[in-house]
Amino acid sequence: xxxxxxxxxxxxxxxxxxxxxxxxxxxxxxxxxxxxxxxxxxxxxxxxxxxxxxxxxxxxxxxxxxxxxxxxxxxxxxxxxxxxxxxxxxxxxxxxxxxxxxxxxxxxxxxxxxxxxxxxxxxxxxxxxxxxxxxxxxxxxxxxxxxxxxxxxxxxxxxxxxxxxxxxxxxxxxxxxxxxxxxxxxxxxxxxxxxxxxxxxxxxxxxxxxxxxxxxxxxxxxxxxxxxxxxxxxxxxxxxxxxxxxxxxxxxxxxxxxxxxxxxxxxxxxxxxxxxxxxxxxxxxxxxxxxxxxxxxxxxxxxxxxxxxxxxxxxxxxxxxxxxxxxxxxxxxxxxxxxxxxxxxxxxxxxxxxxxxxxxxxxxx
Amino acid sequence: xxxxxxxxxxxxxxxxxxxxxxxxxxxxxxxxxxxxxxxxxxxxxxxxxxxxxxxxxxxxxxxxxxxxxxxxxxxxxxxxxxxxxxxxxxxxxxxxxxxxxxxxxxxxxxxxxxxxxxxxxxxxxxxxxxxxxxxxxxxxxxxxxxxxxxxxxxxxxxxxxxxxxxxxxxxxxxxxxxxxxxxxxxxxxxxxxxxxxxxxxxxxxxxxxxxxxxxxxxxxxxxxxxxxxxxxxxxxxxxxxxxxxxxxxxxxxxxxxxxxxxxxxxxxxxxxxxxxxxxxxxxxxxxxxxxxxxxxxxxxxxxxxxxxxxxxxxxxxxxxxxxxxxxxxxxxxxxxxxxxxxxxxxxxxxxxxxxxxxxxxxxxx
Numbered sequence: 001x002x003x004x005x006x007x008x009x010x011x012x013x014x015x016x017x018x019x020x021x022x023x024x025x026x027x028x029x030x031x032x033x034x035x036x037x038x039x040x041x042x043x044x045x046x047x048x049x050x051x052x053x054x055x056x057x058x059x060x061x062x063x064x065x066x067x068x069x070x071x072x073x074x075x076x077x078x079x080x081x082x083x084x085x086x087x088x089x090x091x092x093x094x095x096x097x098x099x100x101x102x103x104x105x106x107x108x109x110x111x112x113x114x115x116x117x118x119x120x121x122x123x124x125x126x127x128x129x130x131x132x133x134x135x136x137x138x139x140x141x142x143x144x145x146x147x148x149x150x151x152x153x154x155x156x157x158x159x160x161x162x163x164x165x166x167x168x169x170x171x172x173x174x175x176x177x178x179x180x181x182x183x184x185x186x187x188x189x190x191x192x193x194x195x196x197x198x199x200x201x202x203x204x205x206x207x208x209x210x211x212x213x214x215x216x217x218x219x220x221x222x223x224x225x226x227x228x229x230x231x232x233x234x235x236x237x238x239x240x241x242x243x244x245x246x247x248x249x250x251x252x253x254x255x256x257x258x259x260x261x262x263x264x265x266x267x268x269x270x271x272x273x274x275x276x277x278x279x280x281x282x283x284x285x286x287x288x289x290x291x292x293x294x295x296x297x298x299x300x301x302x303x304x305x306x307x308x309x310x311x312x313x314x315x316x317x318x319x320x321x322x323x324x325x326x327x328x329x330x331x332x333x334x335x336x337x338x339x340x341x342x343x344x345x346x347x348x349x350x351x352x353x354x355x356x357x358x359x360x361x362x363x364x365x
Numbered sequence: 366x367x368x369x370x371x372x373x374x375x376x377x378x379x380x381x382x383x384x385x386x387x388x389x390x391x392x393x394x395x396x397x398x399x400x401x402x403x404x405x406x407x408x409x410x411x412x413x414x415x416x417x418x419x420x421x422x423x424x425x426x427x428x429x430x431x432x433x434x435x436x437x438x439x440x441x442x443x444x445x446x447x448x449x450x451x452x453x454x455x456x457x458x459x460x461x462x463x464x465x466x467x468x469x470x471x472x473x474x475x476x477x478x479x480x481x482x483x484x485x486x487x488x489x490x491x492x493x494x495x496x497x498x499x500x501x502x503x504x505x506x507x508x509x510x511x512x513x514x515x516x517x518x519x520x521x522x523x524x525x526x527x528x529x530x531x532x533x534x535x536x537x538x539x540x541x542x543x544x545x546x547x548x549x550x551x552x553x554x555x556x557x558x559x560x561x562x563x564x565x566x567x568x569x570x571x572x573x574x575x576x577x578x579x580x581x582x583x584x585x586x587x588x589x590x591x592x593x594x595x596x597x598x599x600x601x602x603x604x605x606x607x608x609x610x611x612x613x614x615x616x617x618x619x620x621x622x623x624x625x626x627x628x629x630x631x632x633x634x635x636x637x638x639x640x641x642x643x644x645x646x647x648x649x650x651x652x653x654x655x656x657x658x659x660x661x662x663x664x665x666x667x668x669x670x671x672x673x674x675x676x677x678x679x680x681x682x683x684x685x686x687x688x689x690x691x692x693x694x695x696x697x698x699x700x701x702x703x704x705x706x707x708x709x710x711x712x713x714x715x716x717x718x719x720x721x722x723x724x725x726x727x728x729x730x
Contacts, residue, residue, distance in 0.1 A: 009559045011657075011684055023625050026676075036565060094385065097675065132685045145563045152519045184682065260388050261378060288388050292376075302674070302692070309674045309692060310666070311391075317549065317695030318390045318496045319376055320526045325692035327674060329668070330682030 003321070008159030010037055010114070011361035015133050017089070024159075030089035032157065038112040039160040041112050043104040043123065045134070048150040049177055050081075050099040052155045052282075054093035055148035061095075064121045074145035081150065085136050092130035096358065098305070099129030100148070100315070101181060102156055114160050125156070125166040125181050126336060133157040146240035149174070165336040169274040176340065178353055181215035184330035185303045186221035191332060192299055197226035198277050203275030204292050206267045208257045208286055210249055214303055214307035215280035215314030216352045219248040222276070222341045233257060235281075242355065259280045263289030279304050287311040289292045301330035373526030374404055375479070375646035382454070388494035389524075395454035397498035397522060400494050401476040404525040408469040408488065409630060410499070413515040414542055415446075417647075418512035418670070419458035426460075427510070435489060440511035446515070447604055449500050461668075464494030465513070466546060468532065478523050486527040489545050490521070491701060498522040498573045514539070516519040521724035529660040530701040541717055548704035549695035550579035550668045551586035552563040554643050556697060559663055561640050562591035565585045568640030569667065571596045571632045571658050573622045573651055578644035579668055581717045584613040587641070600646075607720065611713030622646045628654025642668055644669050661687045 014037060016022055017029040024030055033353050036042055050058070050123060062076035067209075070076055092099050117123065125132060140155035151211040158164060196203040205222040209215040210232030219230050232249030234240050236360050244252045253272035255262050257279075262285075267274055273295040279286055284306045291312070294300050300323060302312065312325050343350050378683030379402060379422070381387055383392040389395055401407055415423070427441035435441055443574060453470065457464050471486040484527055503518035521531060527611045534540050554570075561568040570587040574580040584595050596665050597614030599605050600621060607619045616635040620627050622644075628651075632639055638660040643652055659665050665688060667677065709714050 021624050021626060023680070023683070025679060026625075028652075055579050081688060089426050107678070127683050127685070128679055130679070163685050259386050260391075261386060285391075288391060303679070307674045308679075309672045312672070312692050313695060314463075314493055314495070314675075315390060315518075315694075318388070318492050320370060320492070320528050320696050321694070322696060322698055323694065325694055327677045327681075327690035327692060329686070329688065329690055330678060331685050333687055 009037065012131065012133075012159035012162070013189055014300070015157065016157075023131070024090075025128065028088060029301060030133045032089040032135040032177065034135070035154055036108060036110045036157070038110045040116065041113045041115055041117055041158040042107045043102070043156045043158060044107045044194065045104040045152050045154045045156050047103045047104050048091060048129065048152050049102065049181070049290060050091070050148040050150060051098045052148065053096045053225055054098045054100060054287045057095050058091060066210055073219055074143070077145040078140045082136060082140060088309065090129060090134050097130065098131070101125045101177070102129060102132070102134075104156065107155065114159060114278055115162070117164065117166075123175055124167055125158070126163045126165055126180060126183070127174045132162065132229065140240035145192055163226065163331070169345070171340065175343070175350070178213060178356070179217070179339050179343050179355045180336055182217060183216035183335040184332060185278070185280060185328065186217040186342055187332035187335035187338050188326070188328060189218040189276070190221040190225040190299060190338065192301060192326070193222045193225035193227050195291055202228035203225050203273055204229050205276045206233065206272055206274035207249070207280060208233045208263070208281070208290060210234055211243040211352065213353060213356055215245065215278070216243070216349050217342055218278045218337055218351050220281060220346045221338070222278070223248070224342070226277075229271055231267055231272060233266065235261065242352060246352050247347070248348050257282065257289055260288035260292050260360040262294035267293040274298060276301070279307065279325045282306050284308065287315050289323050291319060291323065293318045294323045299324040299326060300306070301326045301328050371632050374402065376528070377498075379451075379497065379498065380522065380524075387454070388496070388679055390493065393453065395498045396684045397454040397500040399500070399520055401473060401475045403475045403520070404479065406474045406478045406482055406523040407472045408467070408479055408521045408523060409472045410467050410469040410517050410519045410521050411648035412545070413494065413517050414465045415513040415515060416463045417513065418461045419463045419465060422458060422460050430622055439508070441568060442510040443505045443508060447501060449528060450499055455494060455497055455499050462495065462661070462697060464497070466490045466542070467497070468538065468542065469521065472520065472537065476656070480523060480527070480529060482529065482531075483717040487532045489532055489542055491528045491530055491545060491548070497527065509590050528696070533705055536705065536708070538709070540715070540718055543721070544582070544704050544708050545701055547579035547582060548692065548700040549697060550643070551707055552697035552700035552703050553666060553691070553693060554583040554641070555586040555590040555689070557666060557702065558587045558590035558592050558641055561664070568593050568641075569594050569596065569637055570615070570643065571598065571637055571639035571643045572643045572645060573598045573628070574644070574646035575656060576597055576608040576717065577645055580643070580723055581608070581613055582704055582707055583643045583645060584713050585711045586703070587643070588613075589707070594636055596637060596639065598631065607717060611717050613711070613713050623648065623650040625653035625657050629657035629659065632658040635729060639663060639684060641666070641714060644672065647671050648673035649673065655683045656686050656688065659688050664689040665692060666691045666693050722730070
């Protein structure tokens with residue numbers, strides 16, 4: 001109904017082959033042909049950055065094929081990714097539903113593209129590969145299958161709302177990529193903490209998974225936005241040492257984020273309950289602890305893709321917790337610049353990223 | 366760690382048998398013995414109200430057993446519910462994870478119970494059966510298996526934070542139960558609309574599933590809280606007629622909530638985009654439409670238990686939507702009284718409930 005009145009072009013609806021009417025992310029198959037609509041841009045791809053969940057699943061499946069007398073592991077992985085992209089016109093893992101991001105150089109920009117890009121710009125996409133039309137032309141011959149960073153020649157299409165960040169000159173590409181991968185978390189944390197502080201009382205902020213990539217940047221962002229104190233929860237001594245050395249939290253607590261009573265008790269003992277709790281732990285079962293660690297009237301921000309909607313909703317209701325629970329939207333205006341600046345200004349955060357750029361704890365996408 | 370410092374009693378941690386440390390809702394098995402801890406209360410149960418998803422699953426499984434030469438359908442259903450309660454000490458469907466609510470009469474109140482109840486009060490629980498210790502003593506002999514309302518004799522335990530509502534004298538019990546089942550939705554909608562209106566501009570509110578129980582009450586709540594206009598989306602003509610006759614929405618639109626472009630176009634054509642969008646449709650796949658129907662800076666409240674956390678998070682990011690997305694917390698202080706008053710004051714809402722009390726579109730729990 002009224003489809004022709006809908007301004008669907010910037011969302012890429014014209015690239016959806018099936019099912020008709022779906023948004024590109026939910027679609028099974030996209031059209032990756034290189035000819036541009038007026039509001040699109042085309043990128044010459046040089047690297048795919050598969051999200052951690054997808055890379056793990058692909059590796060496990062490839063290892064199984066390989067052990068069963070199939071091709072070698074690297075060949076099996078290349079075949080898997082090439083097969084998905086050929087069939088779907090995008091790199092969206094059909095098992096995990098997730099994608100990742102890419103880097104490349106802008107090749108052509110349609111006259112009506114609102115992205116502000118110019119040919120020659122070296123960029124990273126800030127929208128997921130799971131909605132980005134993609135064609136691969138080199139058979140992924142340079143990928144050894146050992147890392148989720150995939151050298152790749154091909155092209156990708158950016159829609160009017162497919163935001164991208166020009167890669168900075170002053171930071172190594174792997175570092176910048178890792179920061180951009182999680183840049184929504186510090187941006188939303190900053191906004192929520194700033195709003196809470198504007199109410200008069202500077203909030204206590206608890207961060208579950210504070211020594212990870214999204215968690216450490218969220219800790220820095222919370223402090224800059226006016227947190228009274230930042231309590232960082234981590235699962236083990238090694239992480240605690242990393243976080244303490246980096247100096248990003250006022251209190252560092254070792255605690256299993258899946259144990260609700262332990263999380264609540266730990267946060268209380270460290271100066272809580274929290275007015276703002278940020279969940280950056282990518283394992284299931286952290287909803288209860290986050291709810292119990294948060295003061296009445298406070299806010300929980302869930303960034304973990306392992307969050308269960310119903311566990312959060314029923315969990316809060318079940319303990320009569322009058323708290324606001326936010327789904328961590330990966331888009332906040334200015335998020336890329338904010339996150340890159342945090343890493344530039346805070347050597348501790350940079351050290352955590354440099355120690356982790358091979359691990360991948362991002363929200364994926 | 367620090368477990369002994371944790372004030373876990375009001376959450377019922379002492380009733381958890383396994384696994385140790387879990388909250389009662391996440392636990393596999395609770396202790397339903399009738400002896401009270403000082404902050405507990407015991408209820409003589411007269412009726413279980415299984416949530417819609419659980420009742421559907423139990424009925425399908427019982428029909429299969431029955432068709433395979435097992436007991437009759439009603440007997441198979443009774444056996445299933447009795448078996449779950451005997452094994453788990455609570456009525457939590459192991460397949461759906463959900464429970465429902467119960468009505469009964471308060472039998473004994475511990476000296477430290479903070480619930481404000483007295484023996485003889487006739488109440489409905491506002492926390493889920495999935496966390497409520499329960500023992501059944503009549504074999505469910507009076508249940509014919511045809512309805513999710515289960516006549517039942519037995520007892521249940523309320524913890525310090527297991528809130529309950531005294532049933533009103535002026536409303537039929539089935540109506541009051543149906544209203545209480547969804548009372549979190551209008552309460553949170555009211556709060557969010559009021560906050561948006563306080564900013565100066567009265568918000569346009571779109572409600573997906575506006576002719577259902579939670580949707581219709583949310584429509585009434587939005588209007589009372591200062592919405593500029595209420596746009597009600599429904600899937601079919603019959604629902605549109607019901608909603609139009611009830612007079613709860615300024616615009617009634619027929620639209621498939623799973624079609625993102627259609628939802629966005631419909632809401633725009635009806636005066637949108639919305640500053641507040643409320644999702645009350647209990648089918649999967651409504652995240653994209655809700656995101657696209659909402660103006661930048663606006664808020665989506667997801668009440669549907671069919672909401673996918675990752676579809677919402679990645680969907681908003683994928684279209685660069687700067688919106689706030691709330692997980693619909695079923696608890697807001699005063700929610701029961703607010704919802705009952707809406708039905709008392711608004712004959713249109715009452716008519717919708719009376720036409721629907723056998724259907725069950727609640728958030729379940």
